[in-house]
Amino acid sequence: MELGWLLWGAGVLLLLHVLMELSPAVNFALRIGFYCLLCVVGSALAAPVCLLVNGGRTVKNMRIIKTVVKTFKYFLGVRFEVKGLENFEMEGPAIIVSNHQSILDMMGLMEVLPDDCVQVGKKELMYAGTVGLIIYLGGVIFINRKSTTSAKMVMAEVAKTMAADNVKVWVYPEGTRNCTGDLLPFKKGAFHLAVQAQVPVIPVVYSSFTTFYNPKKNLFTSGKIKVEVLPAIETKGLTSGDVSDLTDRCFRTMRETLFRLSGCPSEAKDSS
Numbered sequence: 001m002e003l004g005w006l007l008w009g010a011g012v013l014l015l016l017h018v019l020m021e022l023s024p025a026v027n028f029a030l031r032i033g034f035y036c037l038l039c040v041v042g043s044a045l046a047a048p049v050c051l052l053v054n055g056g057r058t059v060k061n062m063r064i065i066k067t068v069v070k071t072f073k074y075f076l077g078v079r080f081e082v083k084g085l086e087n088f089e090m091e092g093p094a095i096i097v098s099n100h101q102s103i104l105d106m107m108g109l110m111e112v113l114p115d116d117c118v119q120v121g122k123k124e125l126m127y128a129g130t131v132g133l134i135i136y137l138g139g140v141i142f143i144n145r146k147s148t149t150s151a152k153m154v155m156a157e158v159a160k161t162m163a164a165d166n167v168k169v170w171v172y173p174e175g176t177r178n179c180t181g182d183l184l185p186f187k188k189g190a191f192h193l194a195v196q197a198q199v200p201v202i203p204v205v206y207s208s209f210t211t212f213y214n215p216k217k218n219l220f221t222s223g224k225i226k227v228e229v230l231p232a233i234e235t236k237g238l239t240s241g242d243v244s245d246l247t248d249r250c251f252r253t254m255r256e257t258l259f260r261l262s263g264c265p266s267e268a269k270d271s272s
């Protein structure tokens with residue numbers, strides 16, 4: 001009986017292996033499926049620990065979530081090379097902005113995430129099963145992207161409380177995933193938030209995934225991601241009239257860094 005199960009298991013694994021070798025689409029779907037499975041299982045394991053240790057929804061749970069998510073890279077063959085972490089070594093609140101390429105970004109986020117830092121996420125994520133639960137427990141700030149007014153109100157509330165709560169807030173200013181090797185134009189919410197709270201903006205840039213991850217080409221192999229935490233941009237004394245300039249400045253710096261980290265120096269020159 002047990003031998004029968006073993007043979008079945010071996011047969012299924014062999015079939016999956018052959019399918020993966022033969023079809024890039026199957027290979028891609030299985031690898032992404034595996035990542036999602038890691039997220040679902042990792043969240044299911046982390047949630048009770050968060051509840052037992054910290055009792056409910058709090059940014060302190062991010063340490064537990066980070067410990068779990070940081071192991072995922074070993075299962076997927078993804079590695080990170082991080083520079084500039086000293087730029088996070090500042091007391092007090094800040095807005096962190098970074099490029100957003102894929103759902104895989106959760107690994108890169110957790111690789112560098114400073115203490116007491118929450119993310120801004122779309123509210124739909126709340127309903128993603130155990131992943132939604134863990135995101136809720138981690139204190140993620142949910143916004144409704146379909147309603148500018150409501151998103152602005154949530155951000156304004158965060159601006160009022162983040163100094164007292166002493167938290168950093170991580171925003172993806174492109175507002176959505178974008179895996180083209182370039183940046184989408186930045187939305188201004190993160191920069192309004194920084195100016196309203198009078199806190200610095202710290203940009204974080206991840207090199208382009210396109211050499212090892214491209215959903216359009218069913219490409220997902222192992223790969224190395226370069227990450228750079230850039231020096232903080234001060235906002236003391238800036239007003240809402242300065243938000244566009246601040247957004248542009250940050251966009252240009254991040255785009256140059258993205259091209260440099262991804263090995264496309266000519267495009268970096270074009271953008272300056």
Ligand SMILES: CCCCCCCCCCCCCC(=O)SCCNC(=O)CCNC(=O)[C@H](O)C(C)(C)COP(=O)(O)OP(=O)(O)OC[C@H]1O[C@@H](n2cnc3c(N)ncnc32)[C@H](O)[C@@H]1OP(=O)(O)O
Pocket residue numbers: 038039040042043065069100106119120121122125131134135138140143144145146147148149151152155156171172173174175176187188189190192193
């Ligand atoms: C195991 C698994 C574990 C998982 C790990 C857990 C970690 C979880 C991680 C979760 C990761 C989740 C990752 C994710 O889910 S990423 C997706 C969700 N995140 C975002 O969308 C964040 C970025 N978006 C923004 O910041 C947008 O600006 C928002 C959403 C706020 C509005 O966007 P919208 O498209 O509606 O409007 P607009 O930007 O064109 O702006 C329109 C006008 O309003 C002005 N304006 C904007 N904002 C403000 C403001 N605050 N005060 C005053 N004014 C403001 C603005 O200047 C403009 O005016 P003008 O300049 O044209 O005159």
Ligand SMILES: CCCCCCCC/C=C\CCCCCCCC(=O)OC[C@@H](O)COP(=O)(O)O
Pocket residue numbers: 035036037039040100102103104105106122125127128129130131175176177178
């Ligand atoms: C009962 C419902 C069950 C639902 C189960 C869903 C299981 C989900 C499984 C794995 C998901 C792993 C994702 C980790 C978190 C990803 C966060 C993320 O990257 O969100 C995308 C968002 O930034 C931008 O969204 P769009 O690019 O605009 O779209």
